Each structure stands twice: as structure tokens, then as C-alpha cells.
Amino acid sequence: MPLSSANGFHSTSDTAMNGSEPQPATAASVYKQQTPELERGVGLWGAISTNVLNMVGIGPFLTIPLILAAMGGPQAMLGWILGALIALCDGLVWAELGSAMPHSGGPYHYLLEAFGPRSLGRLLSFLFLWQTLLVGPLSIASGAVGFVQYAKYLVPSIHGWQFPVLAATVCLFNTALLLRRIRTISGLSVVIAIIVLGTGGWILLTGLLHFRAALAFDFPHMGSGLSRGFWTGLGAATLIALYDYGGYFNVCLIGGEVQCPRKTIPRSILISIGVVGLLYLAMNISILGVVPWREAMHSDAIVADFMRRIYGIAGARIVSVLILIATFGSVFAVLLGYSRVPFAAAADGRFFSVFARVHSKDQYPIVAVLTMGLLSALACVFSLSELINTLIVVQTMLQFIAQCVAVFLLRRGSHNNPLSYRMPLFPLPALVALGGWIYIVVTSGARYIGIGALLIVIGVAAFLLRSVRTHEWPFGVA
Secondary structure: OOOOOOOOEOOOOOOOEOOEOOOOOOHHHHHHHOOOOOOOOEOHHHHHHHHHHHHOOOHHHHOHHHHHHHHOOHHHHHHHHHHHHHHHHHHHHHHHHHHHOOOEOOHHHHHHHHOOOOOHHHHHHHHHHHHHHHHHHHHHHHHHHHHHHHHHHHOOOOOOOHHHHHHHHHHHHHHHHOOOOHHHHHHHHHHHHHHHHHHHHHHHHHHHHOOOHHHHOOOOOOOOOOOHHHHHHHHHHHHHHHHHHOOOOHHHHEHHHEOOHHHHHHHHHHHHHHHHHHHHHHHHHHHHOOOOHHHHOOOOOHHHHHHHHHHHHHHHHHHHHHHHHHHHHHHHHHHHHHOHHHHHHHHOOOOOHHHHOOOOOOOOOHHHHHHHHHHHHHHHHOOHHHHHHHHHHHHHHHHHHHHHHHHHHHHHOOOOOOOOEOOOOOOHHHHHHHHHHHHHHHOOOHHHHHHHHHHHHHHHHHHHHHHHHHOOOOOOOO
16 A cells, blocks of 8 residues: 555655654653664665564464364455454554554553553553563464474474474574664564565465365355354454464564654555465465365465475475574564563663663663563463464453554544554544454453453552552552
8 A cells, every 4th residue: 555645644755864753742752862762773674574574474384274173164264354354454553553653662652642641541551561571472482383383394303392492492592683783683684574475475376376276165065154153263263364464563563763664664564464465365275276175274284285295295395494484584573573562661661670771882672682582482381372362362452452442542632743644544444453353352262361351450450569659640640
């Protein structure tokens, strides 16, 4: 989607200075005048790459069988389509919020400012930080665990305790890679993203050349049709699809390191969703046109099995190596984004001050990177399916729903900077995203709703305890 004054931006010039535009004087941005600045070294291509790397990790290469099992046939593609619609609408929410407040730690500032920096915004921004300490490491670990599952295709002897150890090693190695300047990281992201997209293109082209429509659209008997089971299955398939699409917002987590962020952030989000969404849908249909869905739903390495049918064992091994590179890059991008959240909160005085520490020479948040990397290594003891379901439901309950509401609140407030992006057809995209996230939570099952609810209760208790000690809202004003 081209971005211009006709469909989003209400300005005719970019008055950037030193790679950034003028910032509104909001309560959430005052801290930037008092703490060390991160270097704005990520341009448009770097921003797109960090999103794409987050989106195209191990997800689509492992979750096709899970989505097929959720709905019992190729009608599971409805989950991909619905997931793409929710992702696009939610991407417009992120684009508007990220353009209005282009700071590292993104949602922390959105919720703080939208719901009131001296009232409810304190609680919601704290809950975002609270869930990030769980969601961040689990998200990073999900990529690392998936990495090991595909590595087993190349090294069948991997078993038992070796799984979590190897996954933890992937997390720690990526942590070491992130201990450097953001400009170097941005260039590395572009290189890996090219490999990722090239792999997806190869899979897509291979599938199209050997496509059999009878296999791809071999729908089973639907029985009672649009039953309760159908809608529950669609919800489960859409949840998995949104896990695979997830990452289009990664640029918002590093907003303070993005050049010309008011334009770069929305452009990178919408371009990433468009490119990856089309790639996913086409790639999945093409795979089902080669591998019968009844066989595919039981595969542990569906893309390798797909390539083996066409190119033999050599093709399966080559694509497995490329998928491992894509997965490694995804872990790298997710760790990059989430490591900026505790830094932003600490710099704002809402978290332990040690997390605001920036490397004196290379200007990266050293303590935040090391902490997220170590926690993600510990989270590698969980299974991939448990990680996916917990991630999406917890994020939705503690963050995504609140962000959709935040757009409405900020539209009524003072965030009308002429350089900022405004979503088209407002409020329709925000309402669609809000309804989609609620649907995902409702159909996820009592277990995961219970985990999210428990995390909220503990988070609120921790917030109130901290507020009593610091004499902040609701027990006073700091």
C-alpha cells in the first residue's frame, strides 16, 4: 500500500534531522531528554527486514500440519485468510501508534499515553512490561525450539536432553550477535531476509511447477457444516496463523532506532504484511498440491518432506539448511525487538534502572539484551505447541486488545502531529482487529484463558505493591 497524504500521511515534506522527525512533547517521550539516546541507524530496508525475519521464522515450515489438524482438511486455509485479515487490520493499528510515538519499547508508550500517564495508563503499561518478561522469552524460545526440530531432520541422532540444550545454545549465540552497533545489525538483517525470501520463493515455484489441484482442494465431507466445532477449529487455525504472521510490528519495538520513523514504521509494517501474507498463502496451497493433506497433517518437517518428493533426499537437506538459517534469523530479530522493551521502561523510571544502561561505545542496551537472551534460553524447556498457544493468548489479553482501544483514545487526544500516519477507513480496521483478537481468545480454551487471567492478577498485585512503595497512582502522585 503506497503511503502518501492521500491515504495516510497528512504532510508534504519530511522535516527529518539526523534521521528522525520532530517528536510531540508527550509524557511518554519526556524521558528521552534525560537518558542516553539509542542510535537511529535502521532505514526502510532494515525495518522491513527485521519485520520479515520475525514473521518468516520456523512458523510456516512447521505449523502447516497443526493448522490442517485443527480443521481436518484444506479448508484450514480459511484460517490463513482470516489470520491475514486480522494481521492487516492490526498492522494499521500498529502503524498509527508507531508513527505517533516512535520510541523504543513501542506498546509501553502507546498504553501509557492513551490511558493516561498519571492514571490507568500506568497500570496497563506496567502489565505490558510484565507480560513481556514472559512473552518475550517464550517467543524467542519458540523459534529456537523449532530450529532444533528441523535440525533433527538433518541429524536424526538428536534426542532427549539435547533438544533444549541445542535450542538454548541458539538463543545464547544470537544474544552474542546482538552485542554490537545497530547499523551492523541492520545490515545483517537484510542479508538473512534475502535468504529467507529466496527460500520461500523456491518452495513456491517448486510447488507451482508440480501442483495438482485435486490434492490441494480435496475437501472432506463437512458433516453438519458451520457447526460449533467448525468455528472452534477455525479459531484454533487462525491462532496458529497469527503466530506465523506475528512480527510485522517488530519495528515498533525498536522505534527509537529507526530513521525517519513516522514514515518508515508504517511503510515497513504494511509492506511486510503484504509480502509475507501472499507468500504464506501461495506457499501453503502449493505444498498441499504436492503432499496429500491427510499425510501432511502428521508430518514433523513438512517442507523437507515436500522437497523430498520432488528432488529426493538432497533437496530435502538443502531446504532444511535454508529453513534453519531463516529460523536463526527469526530468533535474532525477535530478541532484538523484545530486548528494547525493558530498556524503554527503565529509562522512563518504571523498571529497574540497570536495564537503562547503554553500552558506552556501541550504544545498545547491554543489560536488557543479556537478560532477554538468558531468559529465552531457560524457556527452551517447553514444547513448541505450548509456546505458541500461550504466546498468542497472553499477548492478546494483556496487550493487543488494549492497543486497539488505545487508537480510539489517542484520536480523541492531542496526537495529531501532521507528520504522523493515520489509518484509512478509520475506525473499521481497528474494530475488525479488536473483534478478531476477542474471537481468538474465546476459542482458545479455558486453560490458556486461565494462564492469561492469572498473569493479569499477579501483574496487578505487583503493580499495586510497587505503587504503595513509590506513592504513585492509585495511592498518590509520584
